[in-house]
Amino acid sequence: MQTPLAEKLRPKDFPAFVGQEHIVGKDGIxxxxxxxxxxxxxxxxxxxxxxxxxxxxxxxxxIASKLSSPFFEFSAVNASTKDIExxxxxxxxxxxxxxxxxxxxxxxxxxxxxIDEIHRFNKAQQDKLLPHVEKGxxxxxxATTENPSFEVIGPLLSRTRVLVLKQLTEENLQAIxxxxxxxxxxxxxxxxxxxxxxxxxGDARSLLNTxxxxxxxxxNKQVSSTIAEQTLQKRYLSFDLKGEEYYNTISALHKxxxxxxxDAALYYLARxxxxxxxxxxxxxxxxxxxxxxIGLADPQALIxxxxxxxxxxxxxxxxxxxxxxxxxxxxxxxxKSNALYIAxxxxxxxxxxxxxxxxxxxxxxxxTKLMKEIGYGKGYDYxxxxxxxxxxxxxxxxxxxxxxxxxx
Numbered sequence: 001m002q003t004p005l006a007e008k009l010r011p012k013d014f015p016a017f018v019g020q021e022h023i024v025g026k027d028g029i030x031x032x033x034x035x036x037x038x039x040x041x042x043x044x045x046x047x048x049x050x051x052x053x054x055x056x057x058x059x060x061x062x063i064a065s066k067l068s069s070p071f072f073e074f075s076a077v078n079a080s081t082k083d084i085e086x087x088x089x090x091x092x093x094x095x096x097x098x099x100x101x102x103x104x105x106x107x108x109x110x111x112x113x114x115i116d117e118i119h120r121f122n123k124a125q126q127d128k129l130l131p132h133v134e135k136g137x138x139x140x141x142x143a144t145t146e147n148p149s150f151e152v153i154g155p156l157l158s159r160t161r162v163l164v165l166k167q168l169t170e171e172n173l174q175a176i177x178x179x180x181x182x183x184x185x186x187x188x189x190x191x192x193x194x195x196x197x198x199x200x201x202g203d204a205r206s207l208l209n210t211x212x213x214x215x216x217x218x219x220n221k222q223v224s225s226t227i228a229e230q231t232l233q234k235r236y237l238s239f240d241l242k243g244e245e246y247y248n249t250i251s252a253l254h255k256x257x258x259x260x261x262x263d264a265a266l267y268y269l270a271r272x273x274x275x276x277x278x279x280x281x282x283x284x285x286x287x288x289x290x291x292x293x294i295g296l297a298d299p300q301a302l303i304x305x306x307x308x309x310x311x312x313x314x315x316x317x318x319x320x321x322x323x324x325x326x327x328x329x330x331x332x333x334x335x336k337s338n339a340l341y342i343a344x345x346x347x348x349x350x351x352x353x354x355x356x357x358x359x360x361x362x363x364x365x366x367x368t369k370l371m372k373e374i375g376y377g378k379g380y381d382y383x384x385x386x387x388x389x390x391x392x393x394x395x396x397x398x399x400x401x402x403x404x405x406x407x408x
Contacts, residue, residue, distance in 0.1 A: 050165025053203030118142035167202035
């Protein structure tokens, strides 16, 4: 069986790794952690969070190679915790017993366990990883496209370090494409390459797969715009041909909504959708706009925007286009208020300026006798209860912020 192009071109060392300079560059956190592991034998468990095709799996493999550690790769889609436990040696060194790179005939080094799409493991499955991570009997590396704050359980999250991988830039994809074109032995027209770079949406794997198919269907080893469009089964519209137009167009949509111009908003929506933009990306921006620019002036806006995201996720394109159009028009016509946006910003500013101010004792819960005796909850009155008394409202903010009003 022929090795896929994406696997052939997978980097074998850091100099060949394209993108993610902030974590894999000479001064990046990964390189520093590897240098520290050579001296101390300690390498932490990690979670890579980033869009598809940004190098999460490749980075895990490079780390394992540099540490000369046993490496086991799983996907949470089809693996079980029993599968993972089978590859963990019973007599495993911890970082305090054996440094990475050393060899011991009696004690096995901690293996590196890579779990792709870790967010697909449920709470119970993630719980089973905890004892091994805690003991240091393995180095856990998880990869996810979802926010770990919501998809990874707190105890596991607290024992790992989250590294954020960024969407690859057009320049990153250009470098990858040049290697692929050389490997495939084809010529790619400039227009076709520009189209493929943009259509890949920052996903190197998507770019390589598309180039490979385009090369296969080109009879004369010349990939034209027609072949590129044929490969992707869609025609490219040049709203983001130069990269910055991509951001300009979504900004234009957002500002048209903010400016209560439904016609302009629908135009910029169509411009993106007809060019093949991911509808879920647009839907996420609409959710943000509904809270940032409309807020309490029409709370229904947030509900509709969130419903649009769910609907787009269920039915996909092109059927979801009219759903987004409905919400875009609604948001543009809705009354506007950024009071919540401003209020939260002021509250966050006080948090950073004053730190964790003591919470008033009278609004603290008192589940134990001792806590009641020392004053937790003393003087608190639940005025909305049938037995509650209508009294002057108590102060809920810390003493340092007494009387402060964010939402005006």
